[in-house]
Amino acid sequence: MTSGVTIVGASHAGVQVAASLRDNGYEGSITVLYKETVPPYQRPPLSKAFLAGDVSADALVLRGPDYYQSKGINLIGSVCVDAIDRNEKRLHIAPANDVAAANVADTLEYDKLVLATGAAARTLSVPGGDNENVLCLRDLADASKLKACLQKAEKVVVIGAGFIGLEVAATARKLGKAVTVVEMQERILARLFPDAMSDFLMRRHQENGVQFLMSCGVTSIDQTQDQQLNVVLSNQQILQADLVVVGIGAAVSDELARQAGLDCADGILIGDDGMTSDPDIYAAGDCAAWTLPHMSGPTRTESVQNAVDQAKTVAASLCGIPVPPKVAPWFWSDQMDIKLQMVGTALEADDIICRGEQSAGRFSLLYYQGDELVRVDSVNRPMDHIAARRLVSDRCKLPKEAAADINVKLKNYI
Amino acid sequence: MNAQNTVKLTFRSAAGELTSIDAPLGESVMQAAIFNNVDGIEAECGGSCMCATCHIYVAPSLAEKLDPPAEEEAEMLEETAAEKRPESRLSCQLVVTSEMDGQVFDVPECQS
Numbered sequence: 001m002t003s004g005v006t007i008v009g010a011s012h013a014g015v016q017v018a019a020s021l022r023d024n025g026y027e028g029s030i031t032v033l034y035k036e037t038v039p040p041y042q043r044p045p046l047s048k049a050f051l052a053g054d055v056s057a058d059a060l061v062l063r064g065p066d067y068y069q070s071k072g073i074n075l076i077g078s079v080c081v082d083a084i085d086r087n088e089k090r091l092h093i094a095p096a097n098d099v100a101a102a103n104v105a106d107t108l109e110y111d112k113l114v115l116a117t118g119a120a121a122r123t124l125s126v127p128g129g130d131n132e133n134v135l136c137l138r139d140l141a142d143a144s145k146l147k148a149c150l151q152k153a154e155k156v157v158v159i160g161a162g163f164i165g166l167e168v169a170a171t172a173r174k175l176g177k178a179v180t181v182v183e184m185q186e187r188i189l190a191r192l193f194p195d196a197m198s199d200f201l202m203r204r205h206q207e208n209g210v211q212f213l214m215s216c217g218v219t220s221i222d223q224t225q226d227q228q229l230n231v232v233l234s235n236q237q238i239l240q241a242d243l244v245v246v247g248i249g250a251a252v253s254d255e256l257a258r259q260a261g262l263d264c265a266d267g268i269l270i271g272d273d274g275m276t277s278d279p280d281i282y283a284a285g286d287c288a289a290w291t292l293p294h295m296s297g298p299t300r301t302e303s304v305q306n307a308v309d310q311a312k313t314v315a316a317s318l319c320g321i322p323v324p325p326k327v328a329p330w331f332w333s334d335q336m337d338i339k340l341q342m343v344g345t346a347l348e349a350d351d352i353i354c355r356g357e358q359s360a361g362r363f364s365l366l367y368y369q370g371d372e373l374v375r376v377d378s379v380n381r382p383m384d385h386i387a388a389r390r391l392v393s394d395r396c397k398l399p400k401e402a403a404a405d406i407n408v409k410l411k412n413y414i
Numbered sequence: 415m416n417a418q419n420t421v422k423l424t425f426r427s428a429a430g431e432l433t434s435i436d437a438p439l440g441e442s443v444m445q446a447a448i449f450n451n452v453d454g455i456e457a458e459c460g461g462s463c464m465c466a467t468c469h470i471y472v473a474p475s476l477a478e479k480l481d482p483p484a485e486e487e488a489e490m491l492e493e494t495a496a497e498k499r500p501e502s503r504l505s506c507q508l509v510v511t512s513e514m515d516g517q518v519f520d521v522p523e524c525q526s
Contacts, residue, residue, distance in 0.1 A: 042460035044459065044460050044462065045460055045461075045462070048462075049462075059441075059445060060460070061448070061449065062448075063448065063451060064448065064449045064450050064451045065449075066451070067451045070451065304458055304459065304460075305458060305465075308456075308458055332459065332462065332464040332465075334462060334464075339463075339464070339486065341464060380486075381489075382463075382464075382486050382489040382490045383489035383490075383492050383493065386466060386489070386490055386492065386493035387492075387493050389493075390493070411492065411493055
């Protein structure tokens, strides 16, 4: 069997490592191992356009059908990697499903290994949390199942008011479903946003017809005789539903790395070059944690931008060329008519400046530590966001008076 | 695929390399480019008009015929990685139409 670079995982990070290796002129063999049966696809539309039925699964492909072959990338689906033998530089692999080809070897040698194993949706560990009408959303199979169930459902309960939960709530409302969101915290997206943003988003969802039950946990989910679900809450209240969607975050998939003895914290620890504690093993994407400005300790980021950028870093390192500069992470979320774009991960700020009118649904929040701009959240102000990516990454000086004045373009300070 | 349902589009890289594709009517230009492995169009956000990494230049004669960019596309175009020109567009926001048949799109040197 050939060695070369072997990549575990074929989502945004895994595919980008392979693509960037070829873009960089790497001529060795590239093998990508992944569990699913379908070709690699875009994940962000799963909770939005795909779930709403606006785009089909075929339209989600990350690359065209002949891409992998034309680039000499050996894409092997339906397999899972059970263990890494670091001494022998060999992977132990097994079929992940019935579709797996019979001729897949059970071991595979590598020269360099890249882990792009991602993260998995957290499941609800309460009685009834495993009911067939209690679904989570992480991959295309989840989304396909949810889409089918959502079409038939009338009453949907969403557990968790994070991005996935809120995007699903907005999509379900678009399809005319009754939607109730249950959240443990006092406000939505509480770990990520200040009160003002949480309140704004919650109000917009309420105006869109979503009911919220805050500071509330779920005790059990009971199936009734007529196939309905009773969601029992910590305050004894019972919500009736025919579909429950669980959006309570994701847990890093780092078992393989831990078993192999690689340094892990919340995520597989990597340096600025993408290398793990083993010089022959790299990691990228949702599974990897590295140092970011304005954050204490290694940080794991779940976003497409992070996956793509860490993948480009890994590919550059493997080719012995300079790694691209590290940029401030950016994210987005689409909910109803709200285009939410964020740059920077800082959770602490001494001052938050509001630019634009919250009441008009078009504003940005600019976060400062001292006189340094560390993060910008934009609601329907893409121009602020695009400029902010450069301002935060390049640590440009933006006077607070300019930040607050919508007549002053932020790009003038780049 | 029925030939009547597609048009011929050509993408020219910054280095002058040409890639011609058959693009289905009604799809986005970005989608057609990704599906046919056109280099230089990253489309990191998958067509949500969020990332400005599917920037292309259309021919001035076509630019005149197209509906002008909607507000959010226009705003995203303000700060593209490559130079913004009057004929700059985000290809995820351009729907393939019959009047595009035979068009050449220039792909900028960088997207991010």
